[in-house]
């Protein structure tokens with residue numbers, strides 16, 4: 001658990017749920033396996049189109065007495081077409097209806113960009129969207145609010161005017177995109193960094209990056225993994241959590257869901273942390289290319 005700046009706590013490993021393609025029932029199954037494996041933090045978003053199944057899984061496990069709602073930390077996110085202040089509360093209410101929950105633990109602005117119905121840049125100020133986010137807390141619909149994909153300047157500007165401070169910034173961090181500067185900045189501002197795509201190029205899901213995937217074969221990383229009888233993926237997740245970063249790895253595979261949370265019975269040495277760090281090539285798996293020409297594109 002890591003402490004948030006409002007006193008609530010966030011479990012350091014969460015289950016990611018984004019998939020480009022899924023069979024019916026696959027999200028529900030993954031979340032159910034996750035809860036049984038010990039995950040208490042689930043990461044979804046309105047744009048993943050899976051809140052209904054994710055909610056079914058959560059409510060099934062509550063009904064079965066495996067967990068209570070209070071045991072769980074559920075995150076969802078505001079999509080880019082609902083950034084107008086008046087749209088934020090209705091958007092979260094829609095998510096809660098799909099999730100069949102009364103509140104989420106964390107509501108995030110998914111991207112610092114806003115789009116109109118034609119997919120064009122709407123350029124809504126973050127301060128405006130944030131007033132809507134603050135209302136979700138006042139109404140008890142979200143316990144905490146935060147941002148995602150914000151750069152340091154955007155976070156800084158928001159912190160200056162926010163009445164309720166963002167508790168996290170969720171962005172891509174992994175051994176090939178180590179993001180030390182932004183991680184340090186978040187920590188300095190008492191904002192917890194949350195790593196999405198934490199497996200980065202280690203994941204088998206990213207064949208398009210062939211040629212940059214030395215991390216999958218480099219013997220040094222293999223030796224570290226062998227030493228602790230862990231996989232390369234587990235070493236990557238341990239590296240992030242040892243840096244004080246929350247991770248939300250996604251898997252639809254039962255054994256990997258279990259593997260990705262089984263990372264707390266070993267500690268990487270300082271030397272090993274440096275080796276994992278040395279794979280950094282500032283490669284972004286999720287560049288948000290569709291928003292490249294938007295005023296508030298963060299990267």
Ligand SMILES: NC(=O)c1ccc[n+]([C@@H]2O[C@H](COP(=O)([O-])OP(=O)(O)OC[C@H]3O[C@@H](n4cnc5c(N)ncnc54)[C@H](OP(=O)(O)O)[C@@H]3O)[C@@H](O)[C@H]2O)c1
Nearest residue numbers: 016017018196197198199200203205233249250251252253
């Ligand atoms: N805020 C944002 O803008 C944003 C952007 C991207 C992602 N996210 C969140 O972050 C979560 C994680 O990111 P991600 O899904 O892009 O990437 P990821 O978690 O780094 O990688 C997921 C992929 O890796 C595979 N995998 C999982 N565990 C593995 C293991 N132990 N060994 C080898 N391969 C493994 C999975 O395959 P199988 O499923 O086949 O097992 C899946 O294809 C998302 O699901 C979502 O919740 C947020």
